[in-house]
Amino acid sequence: MKYKKINSLIFNLTLGRIDEAESIVKSAEREGMPIDWEALVDLAAYHGVASIIYKNIKDIKPRFVDNSFLSEIESYYYGIAGKNTNYFAEMDKILLTLNDSGVDTILLKGAALGETVYNNIALRPIEDIDLLVKRFDFPAAKAAFKRWGYDVHEKIFPSRIHKEIEMERHKPFEKYESELHFFDKKNRFFFDIHWNLLIVCESGIAEAIQLNMDKIWQRIKEISTGEAYAYTMSDEDNLIYLCLHLRERHFEKARSRLIWWYDVYMLLKQSLNTLDCAYFLNTVSEYGAEKSVFSIIKTVKTLFGIELPKEIDDAIGDDIETFELNKLIPEPTDQIKYQRVFVERDYLAEIKNIKGITKKIRILIGDIFPDSRYMVSYYRIENKALLPLYYLIRFKNVLIKGLKAANQLIKNNQ
Incomplete structure (x- = not known):
């Protein structure tokens, strides 16, 4: 019950529902279980929404909010602003090299959303930057990163024979490989460079969903990132990609962070009046991804309180599964086992x-x-x-x- 109040509080603060948040705090106090504000800071940071909460309450400074909480999330806000400023400056430097090499580049996920949806560099935390290039441009993209002193992240094996065995085992899965990871020598910046978007499905709707790369590239939108330029996917393609990535790559493995749901909410909110509903629905159908995409969108509609375009709302219908808030913001202990840990194979x-x-x-x-x-x-x-x-x-x-x-x-x- 106590955690249910905490995740409900963090959700309402993220959406700027101040009255609802105050009601939760007062209810917890009446029940003799006051809010653990220190735990709330950790949870807000883990779920990537500390900066958003700070933006929502920094001016009004609600009396029910503990001063230490406000101070801590203020630190997160400016910390993320500084980190993202450095990240985007580094990205701009690399994009300039890619521009000069004639390599068209699409920004994905956090980098794209930070530039086009959030409009505030401090609001969307970035752990790494995902870029998409065309397959035939990948060698030039790799050379650009090498030029700036980046190394390719490679899995290290105990010995050559161990590597040979693993490569043999991995052959059936080679078709899923569509990216390389680059990091600078000081481990400050991490870039994932994709040349294809293939979503391995954990929900069982398919083995994998191959996104239509030709259609995606035909509908790109150019944006400025500073001195350089890049592209983003169309809102329709981006919405499909975000929903599939959230449902199939994270949610089905019980990995959920509120910021990923908030991404979908923000993109929907921004594009409600401009979304090409026919293209969106036809593409979701082409991928056979109705179950995955519609469940995410319907959950966002239900919990975040956003009105969908009638055409999309009618297509989703009443039978699509929706998820409760405790699934979006599970207890941290439920996610510990999904943290990346180097587990040595017992050869x-x-x-x-x-x-x-x-x-x-x-x-x-x-x-x-x-x-x-x-x-x-x-x-x-x-x-x-x-x-x-x-x-x-x-x-x-x-x-x-x-x-x-x-x-x-x-x-x-x-």
């Missing part, structure tokens, strides 16, 4: 499935004495002088793991 446990004694020996040696880059990455070694010590620790751990595996194998054969 020793699978060694019996590897054919050939030579391969098995190479895997064993590679597991005990992996590549130094792998050791630094896996154990997060900051002082490389300690590397020999970590090799000794790893040798001990692998030995124990090997003995346990051998013991289990003996038991299974008895």
Whole structure:
């Protein structure tokens, strides 16, 4: 019950519903469960809406809002403003190089929305920037990042044999690869460069949905990003992409952040009177994505209180699933298991499935004495002088793991 009040409070503050927010705070106080404002700061930051809440209350400074909360989200607001300013300056620098190389570039997700929907660089947090280029332009795009000192993020394996095995396993999934990740040498900026938009479906409506890249490129809109220029998708294509990405890539894995729902709300709100409903509905149908896209839009309509164009509202109908607020803003503990954690694959446990004694020996040696880059990455070694010590620790751990595996194998054969 206490968390239900907190997520309802953060939702109403995000939408600027001050009276409803005050009612929640007073209700919590009457029930002897006052709002934990410190926890609310953390939740607002996690869900990417701290800056939006600050914008909504900074001038009126409601009496029911704790002063420490206002102070903390003010810090987030200016922190995001500074970070995004640096990010957009870096993006502009790279876009200029891409412009000079004749590479057309579409901004995706946060970068596109920050430029065209939010109209305030401090409101939409950006962790990385996603750019879309045409497939034949990708080598030139890669060269542009290399020119500015960026490296390609590559998965590091314990040894060459481990990489060979993983590549063999990964062959059936190669068709889903459509992006590379770039980072600068100081790990300040991260860019994901896409040359295709293929949404792997977690909801079961399809194995994957391939967006129509020709149609997307035909309907792009040019924008200025400073000295450079770039493009965004049309509002219709962008809305479909945001809904699919939210439902299939995040929501179905129980990963949900309020800012992603707010993105859809803001785009809908901005484009209500200009949306090409016929194109939107035909494209959703072409993708076979009604269940995914319509459920997101109907939930936004229901919870955010936005009126949809009649043509879209009629097409969605009454039978499409909608989600409750606790699904949009789940308890943080429900999402911990979905955080990105480097989990090492247990190759020793699978060694019996590897054919050939030579391969098995190479895997064993590679597991005990992996590549130094792998050791630094896996154990997060900051002082490389300690590397020999970590090799000794790893040798001990692998030995124990090997003995346990051998013991289990003996038991299974008895």
